Amino acid sequence: MSRIPTQATGNQEASFNQDKFAGAIMGDEVRKELEAQWQRVCDRLRKEIGDKAFKTWFGEVELGEMKDGKLRLYAPTRFVRDWVARHYGDRVLAYWQAVTGEVKQVEVNLTPPPAPRRANEVIAIPPVPSSQNSYQPPMPRMGPSIGRGTDDLFQAPEARYTFANFVVGKPNEFAYAAARNIAEQDRPLPERNPLYIFGGVGLGKTHLMHAIWHAIRERDPKTRVLYLTAENFVNRFIQALRTKNTNQFKELFRNVDVLMVDDVQFICGKEASQEEFFFTFNSLVEQNKQIVLSSEKPPSELQDIEERMRSRLGSGLVADIHSSTYELRLSILQTKAETARVPVPQQVLEFVAHKISTNIRELEGALNRVVAHGQMLGREITVEMAQDVLHDLLRQADRKVTVDEIQQRVAAHYNIKLAEMSSPRRARSVARPRQVAMYLAKQLTTLSLPQIGKRFGNRDHTTVMHAVRKIEELKISDLSIAEDVELLKRQLQG
Ligand code: ADP
Ligand code: MG
Numbered sequence: 378m379s380r381i382p383t384q385a386t387g388n389q390e391a392s393f394n395q396d397k398f399a400g401a402i403m404g405d406e407v408r409k410e411l412e413a414q415w416q417r418v419c420d421r422l423r424k425e426i427g428d429k430a431f432k433t434w435f436g437e438v439e440l441g442e443m444k445d446g447k448l449r450l451y452a453p454t455r456f457v458r459d460w461v462a463r464h465y466g467d468r469v470l471a472y473w474q475a476v477t478g479e480v481k482q483v484e485v486n487l488t489p490p491p492a493p494r495r496a497n498e499v500i501a502i503p504p505v506p507s508s509q510n511s512y513q514p515p516m517p518r519m520g521p522s523i524g525r526g527t528d529d530l531f532q533a534p535e536a537r538y539t540f541a542n543f544v545v546g547k548p549n550e551f552a553y554a555a556a557r558n559i560a561e562q563d564r565p566l567p568e569r570n571p572l573y574i575f576g577g578v579g580l581g582k583t584h585l586m587h588a589i590w591h592a593i594r595e596r597d598p599k600t601r602v603l604y605l606t607a608e609n610f611v612n613r614f615i616q617a618l619r620t621k622n623t624n625q626f627k628e629l630f631r632n633v634d635v636l637m638v639d640d641v642q643f644i645c646g647k648e649a650s651q652e653e654f655f656f657t658f659n660s661l662v663e664q665n666k667q668i669v670l671s672s673e674k675p676p677s678e679l680q681d682i683e684e685r686m687r688s689r690l691g692s693g694l695v696a697d698i699h700s701s702t703y704e705l706r707l708s709i710l711q712t713k714a715e716t717a718r719v720p721v722p723q724q725v726l727e728f729v730a731h732k733i734s735t736n737i738r739e740l741e742g743a744l745n746r747v748v749a750h751g752q753m754l755g756r757e758i759t760v761e762m763a764q765d766v767l768h769d770l771l772r773q774a775d776r777k778v779t780v781d782e783i784q785q786r787v788a789a790h791y792n793i794k795l796a797e798m799s800s801p802r803r804a805r806s807v808a809r810p811r812q813v814a815m816y817l818a819k820q821l822t823t824l825s826l827p828q829i830g831k832r833f834g835n836r837d838h839t840t841v842m843h844a845v846r847k848i849e850e851l852k853i854s855d856l857s858i859a860e861d862v863e864l865l866k867r868q869l870q871g
Contacts, residue, residue, distance in 0.1 A: 415440045418472045422465070430860055434461055439488065446481030448473065451488040458485045460863070463608070464856065467615070534604055538587035544712050546705030548698060549581060555696040556585045559669060560592035569694040571658075571668035575675050576698030579736030582671040585698075586637050589669055593635060602635040607643040611650040618649070630657045637669040641690070646681035646853045655686050668693075680850055706730040706740055713741065717748045721758050728760045732771055743767050778821040778869050780832045786865055787814040799834030812844035813862060819845050821869060 423431040438461060441449030450469075452458035461469075462485040473480040540560075545553045552574050559565075559572045574582050590602050617626035630636065636657075644651050661668055672679070676691035701709075707730040714721040725747065733743045750766045751758040764771065784798040791810040798811055811833060818829045819841065826838035826845075833841070851858040 411443055412440060414473065414476045417476050418469060421472045422468065425468070426465075426856070430857070433860065433864065434465065438485075441486065443480070446479060448480050448483050450483065450485050452485050453488050455487060456867075458487055461485050464859070467612075534587040534590050535584075538584040539591050540588045542712075543581065543584055543588055544705065544709045546702065546708060548701055548705055549576075552576070552581075552585060552696040552698045555694055556589050556669075557592070559667060560589045561596075562667075565665055565667040567693075570662060571670050571690065571693040573670045573672065573676065573690055573693060573695045574698065575672045575695070577673060577700060577736065579738035580698045580701065581737055582698065583639055586639055586669060586671055589635075590637065600634045601632060602637065603630070603633045604637040604639070606639045607641045607654075610638060610654065611644060611647055614650050614653050626653075627657070630661065633661065633666065635667045635669065636661055639671045641670045641672045642674055642679060644682070645679050651683060651686055655683070655689065658689060680846075681853060701734065701737060701740075703730055703734075706734065706737075709737060709740060710744055713744055714748075717744070719748060719751045719758065721748065721751075724760055725758055725763050728763055729767070732767070739770065743770055778817075780818050780822060780824065780829070782869060783814050783817045783821065783865075784832075786869055787811075787817065790861065790865055799832075801834060812848055813858070813865070815841050815844040816848035816862065817865060817869065821866070 419431075419435060422435060426434075434457060437453040438457070439451045441451050443449070450461070452461055466483065466485070470480065470483045473483065540553075540557060543549075543553060555569075555572055556574065559569065562569075574585060576582055586604060590604055593600050593602050613629075614623075614626060617623045638654075644654055658668060670690065672690075675695065675697065676687050679687060679690070707726060710721075710726040710730055714726060721744070726744075729740065729743050729747070733740045747758060747763050747766055750756055750762070756762055785795060787810050788795045788798060791806075791813075793807050793810055797807040798814055800807065802808070815829055815833060818824060818832070819826070822829075824832075826841045830836040830838045830841045848858065848862065852862060853859075
């Protein structure tokens with residue numbers, strides 16, 4: 378039996394299915410025992426990651442229920458949920474297993490909201506049972522649920538992520554065409570294998586991958602299409618190593634016709650998993666099986682990855698999705714609004730398309746919220762109303778972070794003088810915070826590298842570039858830097 382160590386689930390209320398656990402009524406003693414175990418796990422965690430990090434990430438995480446070897450934790454926000462699952466999932470599971478072998482899997486969920494909804498949560502519109510095409514709120518994206526036999530891996534992905542529901546515009550037309558082409562071809566062409574789709578967060582990579590899945594299965598339901606995230610791949614592989622079951626792991630991929638791996642950047646810096654992935658990859662390509670990959674970065678920008686792997690990844694068709702344009706955002710909103718249960722005036726769509734430019738996921742969330750307020754509270758949908766309902770998102774969008782703010786925050790965080798941000802000193806104690814600040818300036822402002830260099834004591838743009846690369850590297854290898862950066866980013870954007 379294989380399983381993933383942790384998963385983040387539960388994007389919203391809809392996904393929090395208490396019924397599933399209704400049978401898990403625990404006796405007082407069992408509960409007490411579980412709490413004691415949690416305490417021990419927390420103690421070990423605190424020792425390992427330090428008080429500060431522990432408080433930041435686990436301070437508000439609550440113990441949930443345990444059923445059939447699956448243990449639930451509840452996190453107060455999505456951010457914490459994802460962070461805990463991603464960065465501490467393995468350790469929580471390992472520590473728990475050291476305390477008791479009963480726990481086979483740990484899941485981090487969003488704390489279910491209290492009866493009156495929290496104002497800052499996106500409200501999910503209850504799905505309409507009758508019509509299949511009606512507008513559905515985003516569903517939680519679970520990795521293939523594992524632990525109940527390998528067949529689960531071949532489960533249908535998100536039903537609404539189809540080509541028909543994908544709005545095509547300039548930024549994504551090439552990736553869309555490439556995806557369709559792969560889905561429609563009879564056999565893989567070596568020059569288009571693998572298809573490597575890359576682009577920023579929330580721009581539709583996963584949507585396109587699932588769409589390929591649906592289209593292939595529609596053409597031939599017998600085709601074995603395996604979709605999984607790179608994280609899932611890594612977790613399963615580690616688990617297989619632990620339980621000395623690598624043959625079973627390899628077997629999973631042997632009979633696959635099409636392999637899709639989402640978010641391959643996750644594999645960076647994980648040597649053993651990379652090797653295994655490379656091996657799986659090559660053996661499928663040799664058998665002329667199609668491979669589809671997605672990533673947040675082009676192959677050339679992936680770090681901590683072997684050269685042979687990098688060239689393999691980029692050896693087929695590389696298609697990027699650019700950040701969205703106003704036109705694309707508006708047309709996505711128009712498409713989605715057509716199936717909403719209340720009419721949304723064109724001006725409101727234009728307003729939202731104009732204001733919410735981060736990514737499509739946020740855009741969808743914003744429309745959801747406006748529609749839900751209109752529908753549930755019977756409010757007329759107007760620009761003023763949208764402004765009111767989306768005030769937190771809009772504040773973020775309007776909020777421009779300055780280099781001054783970044784330097785001040787970072788200096789305060791590391792307890793160094795503000796002047797060190799532009800001083801020539803190169804001691805690590807000031808150079809590292811300076812690099813963090815440069816990195817944040819690149820991330821959070823629209824300034825160019827030379828412009829940023831100027832603000833840091835007239836440094837050259839190559840120095841800034843080096844700083845950005847360095848911090849990107851450290852974010853993978855050094856947990857405390859990763860946390861510092863995330864924390865600072867949150868404070869600056871908050
Ligand atoms: P990524 O994998 O790139 O982070 P997703 O594929 O998860 O992004 O997309 C985020 C959300 O935005 C999904 O709900 C998806 O359906 C929606 N979306 C993204 N691009 C489009 C598009 N072109 N048309 C319709 N919906 C889109
Ligand atoms: Mg994705």
